[in-house]
Amino acid sequence: MQSDKCIFCKIARKDIPAKIVYEDDQVLAFEDAKPQAPVHVLIIPHDHIEKVSDLKEKDALIAGKVIMAAKNIARSKGLDDSGYRIVMNCNRDAGQEVFHVHAHLMGGRKFNWPPG
Ligand code: 5GP
Numbered sequence: 570m571q572s573d574k575c576i577f578c579k580i581a582r583k584d585i586p587a588k589i590v591y592e593d594d595q596v597l598a599f600e601d602a603k604p605q606a607p608v609h610v611l612i613i614p615h616d617h618i619e620k621v622s623d624l625k626e627k628d629a630l631i632a633g634k635v636i637m638a639a640k641n642i643a644r645s646k647g648l649d650d651s652g653y654r655i656v657m658n659c660n661r662d663a664g665q666e667v668f669h670v671h672a673h674l675m676g677g678r679k680f681n682w683p684p685g
């Protein structure tokens with residue numbers, strides 16, 4: 570299911586443009602519009618699920634596919650040796666801005682821990 574108002578559903582439907590990095594029947598990956606690292610790719614399920622806390626047991630496979638896509642893209646971008654970060658922000662305190670589940674794949678620079 571998709572949402573008429575959701576910006577990431579619009580990207581998934583190709584109603585608005587994005588630099589697509591990878592797509593299959595379950596997930597879509599595209600470059601973040603405001604990259605915070607040399608590599609900054611967002612990976613989403615095609616299905617509109619608002620946030621991580623809404624995931625159900627039946628969504629376990631799709632959640633795994635999001636991580637596997639991030640890992641494969643990281644490899645294709647040559648990040649295995651240097652490393653990378655995969656981040657999923659859930660709701661207000663994490664700073665989630667787009668309410669369609671997504672993972673950020675970020676790499677190509679050193680990150681601080683803990684995050685701010
Ligand atoms: P969040 O804070 O929800 O985890 O991250 C949302 C991300 O989506 C942000 O990094 C933001 O730059 C990105 N973003 C928001 N709108 C668009 C858009 O229309 N196109 C693309 N490619 N990225 C977007």
Ligand code: ZN
Nearest residue numbers: 575578617669
């Ligand atoms: Zn959506």
